[in-house]
Amino acid sequence: MIWICLIFSSKSFSQSPQALSRIGLFLDDGVMYSDKYITPATDAAVYQSSSGWMTSPKKRKLYAVTLGIYGNAFFVPKSDRNFEISNSDFSFFTIQDLSGNPVSTTSGPVTMPTSLGGQSQYYLVGQLDDNNQIIMESPNGVNQESIIYPYLQGSISLWKGFEFAVKYSSKVNLKRGNYQVYGFGLKHNLNQYFSGLNKRKINLAALIAYSKEDISFDFIDPITTFGTLGISQINGLVSTTQFQMSVSKEWKNFELMFSSIVNYSDFKYEFGGEKGTIDEVITINNQTVREEFNKRLQSIYKNKYIGLVELSGRYQFSKFYVQSSVAFGKFVNTNLSVQYEF
Structure with a gap:
């Protein structure tokens, strides 16, 4: 159970300058902790959205349509399942173990x-004033060594060697959250300009794609004297632009493809869940606690370039194709699909 408890001496909690200052420190600690908590997942979301955009770099006949069912498997490295933090990293909280014993600053x-x-093994404890205390169990993770989800992808070939692709997954339930990706891409065949490559059955293409990833996790489910804080869920909202160069070699019904990928991603975060009832007691700068939290989360918005390579194999039988791929970088992501070409 993930919970937070605000203990007030009375229902008439005084918003004194000292108490409001302490609330500000509490919000700052919450933002700092949120960054460490969710950033590995949003980085991983970029890898998950990057795989499988290009089924083949070769030029198809005009208006050829390909539809596929995909299964994506992302493997969570041990280094991104945990982070280290000390009492000195906090302005408001101190750390206690689950038995209630303080963790020494030394x-x-x-x-x-x-x-x-x-699973978490610690509480975070802070004092608003002499009588009012906050005790919070640090949030748990999804506790999965791999994250697997299905999605659909389709493409249609256009003029001059262009091909338009779309990708969509419904919201996938994780153990303690959800994940969804959708987007579109445009491929252009390049080996059509080099007759020597065509003769050797070597294909070359470039692709640009844009995708949106929405990943959410249970954060804290507040139970307080005055109600809830309204931050029971944290969302990572990622917008990714992908640039990809791919080359493949064909041997009869088999095609082996190598891709180099660079992504530029925009990361934003927000708290959600049911509206907090504590707003009837406490407001900050004329905003609710959640609104102030989300305003401060803007300080951890970020932009990143991420590079990776992808190796893919595709086998044809009749009008069906079976394709598998693996992408390497900071993370490893695999993809398996069955496609039908009209």
């Missing part, structure tokens, strides 16, 4: 789960 960092990790 004992070094403790290990907390990221959104991709396992």
